[in-house]
Amino acid sequence: MRLALYQPDIPQNLGAAMRLSACFSTPLDIIDPCGFPLTDKALKRAALDYGGHAMVTRHPHFAAFLSAPERRGGRLILIETTSEASLYDFAFASGDTLVLGRETAGSPPELEAAAAAVLRIPMAAGLRSLNVSVAGGIALAEALRQTGRMAALHNPGP
Secondary structure (H helix, E strand, O other): OEEEEEOOOOHHHHHHHHHHHHHOOOOEEEEOOOOOOOOHHHHHHHHHHHHHHOOEEEEOOHHHHHOOHHHOOOOEEEEOOOOOOEHHHOOOOOOOEEEEOEOOOEOOHHHHHHOOEEEEOOOOOOOOOOOHHHHHHHHHHHHHHHOOHHHHOOOOOO
16 A cells, blocks of 8 residues: 655645654655655655654656556555545555645646546535545545554554
8 A cells, every 4th residue: 555645735735644654654655746845854844753754755757656666566546526436435455556636736637547546535515625634644544444454553552
């Protein structure tokens, strides 16, 4: 299981995704270009003390992401507000990569065309969308739960 951000626009959301990646022990792919300068210093600042625990791979463009060896054999699953298919009616597999589009522009046609499935997170009527990192957390938790990886995470007692 992997999580991917397509051309992220907001550094704080990338930081939250890095923390999510670290806490769920799931690799994070960043598909450039980002909407902000992404230097090593900026990455460290965004991730706080979780950066060293996150498994982050940067890809210079979408084609490089699609052909990356670590993605071979897995499906690309797009989380998008415009889909009719619910996240909770989908059967995830351990090799899936969950990808989220840009915060300000959503998902371009090339991203939707490459996806094996396009899913939405159900929410109250009349509301537009969740924060991209929140959506990533919800989708990743459900995918990990379905594939048995959530139960495998270490959860210390009280």
